[in-house]
Amino acid sequence: MRAHLSHGEPPLASRMMRATWRKKLPAGPYDVGCERGIAVPAADGSPLLTDHYFPRAEGEFPTLLVRSPYGRGVPWSPMYGMLFAEQGFHVVLQSCRGTAGSGGSFDLWRNEPADGQAAVVWLREQPWFNGLLGTAGPSYLGYTQWALALDPPPELKAMAIQVGLHDPHALFPTGSALHLEYALVGGAGITYQHRGAVAFGRAVLRLQRQLRRITAARPLRGAHVAALGQVPWLDGAMSHPDPADPYWEGASLAGAAERVTVPVGLVSGWYDVLADQGFEQYARLRKAGVDTALLVGPWTHNSAMQQGWPEVFAETLGWLRAHLCDDPSGLRPTGVRVHVGGSGEAGSSGKAGGAGEGEWRDLEEWPPVPGGEPGARSWFPAPDGQLLRQAATDTEPLASFRYDPADPTPSVGGAVLSPGSGPRDNTALEARDDVLTFTGPALTEPLEVLGPVSARLRIATDTGFADVFVRLCDVDAKGRSVNVCDGIASIRTAPGETADEPLGIAMGSTAHRFAVGHRVRLQISGGAHPRYARGSGTGEPSLDATTLVLVRITVHGGSALELP
Secondary structure (H helix, E strand, O other): OOOOOOOEOOOHHHHHHHHHOOOOOOOOOOOEEEEEEEEEEOOOOOEEEEEEEEEOOOOOOOEEEEEEOOOOOOOHHHHHHHHHHHOOOEEEEEEOOOOOOOOOOOOOOOOHHHHHHHHHHHHHOOOOOOOOEEEEEEEHHHHHHHHHHOOOOOOEEEEEEEEEOOOHHHHOEEOOEEOHHHHHHHHHHHHHHHHOHHHHHHHHHHHHHHHHHHHOOOOOOOOOHHHHOOOHHHHHHHOOOOOOOHHHOOOOOOOHHHHOOOOEEEEEEEEOOOHHHHHHHHHHHHHOOOOEEEEEEEEEOOHHHOOOHHHHHHHHHHHHHHHHOOOHHHOOOOOEEEEEEOOOOEOOOOEEOOOOOOEEEEEOOOOOOOOOOOOOOEEEEEHHHEEEOOOOOOOOEEEEEEEOOOOOOEOOOEOOOOOOOEOEEOHHHHOOOOEEEEEOOOOOOOEEEEEEEEEEEEEEEOOOEEEEEEEEEEEOOOOOEEEEEEEEEEEEOOOOOOOOOOEEEEEEEEEEEEOOOOEEEEEEEOOOEOOOOOOOOOOOOOOOOOOOOOEEEEEEEEEEEEOO
């Protein structure tokens, strides 16, 4: 038995935040000690500042490695350092290079594999390390986990990835449209959160005050500097839309899911900006035969770690205890648990549904029927705004609208980082002249949609260049339309002509139940600004466009909404 450590207390702010969670997250069996500001050498010798949280008790305990660019204070200290140390884990919370006092310069992806391995080398030298290692964390903290899994050390026994990232490129262009809101808000988070609450708060306020000017700038390139300052990695990421560009070499860690052999627990949310990456991780892990669990809640990227934290923490703790402590009592009976939404009404604030509505469902796999039954639930846009189960017999124009990049169609809800994310009332949006809707008849029996959703659209434009944003909505008996999932793609054709093949648009995945009396709606527009950078109508890259051209977008028969 090893003697327990006897360093100082966790930071006061962390202890105060932990105290606010007493009702939902009761105290664990151990008091917590903390050793702060340890300089751990990176791969090149740069000091990476590290805090060590531990149970104040005799005995050996497994270790969790949590590597972050967001700092080591609130909320990371109470959420990971204190909560997991209370439960019998050493927790090593380390700041990535160039952040929160660590040496070197931050890079979005190039340093994490080697620096993660260096952290393990240091762990092996610690007298309290018993050779059992797990990893945990959300968002970019998921990326640092996949970086370690590229060459998993023998001590690594389990991973717990929450709303996690594995491919930085996919954060920026989506279907050829620049994911502008994420680039700006995510850039602020990585650049300023590690500097403390005051610096981060000021950066967020600057961004909020200048958001309209920044997102309307012509050209868009460099407009963020007034709010965020010079951020070289952000400039580089937005400037290289092609994933095959040598700039992105080594950025995607998708291959790690095919070579890791340790159990991996995944958490996501239906309105998480990284949900598609989570489902890709799950599919790769399952194909490789890795022991995998998946939890998907009614959450956005942020709410998963806030309102959803009690569920996420319980899921993560159960997974890590099963694989690091030989205690499977916290595991679920099936490999997949998803929240099936669809029973809520939008409130007066426009927020629709909530974490307490709908139901949790245990499944063996995701999607429940892999691949689905081709064409089993195709819905077809038809004249007069109808959405029918019968396919159109011709490809004549159904409806058209004019998209004006000087007054771009606004984004409402969905998978964004800003306030106003998630399911929202789309009624006002759909009243705009630049938004088309195709709506099915009132349902006489419930309709469940579980799996990936997509659209195949026959589109023509008068300029030959346009972005097309599509959204699946649930329309209740009062006519209120609430977004379920969506997607965007760019089209390039000869002016006035449809492409030889329909434009395929992935709309993400969902688990949603359309109630009796509700209707299925397909919403189509020319964008969702500032979630995505506006299309100029000229085909110019969005960062460099200075000329704006009105575009008429026409939807033709032969289009379809594909529900799993």
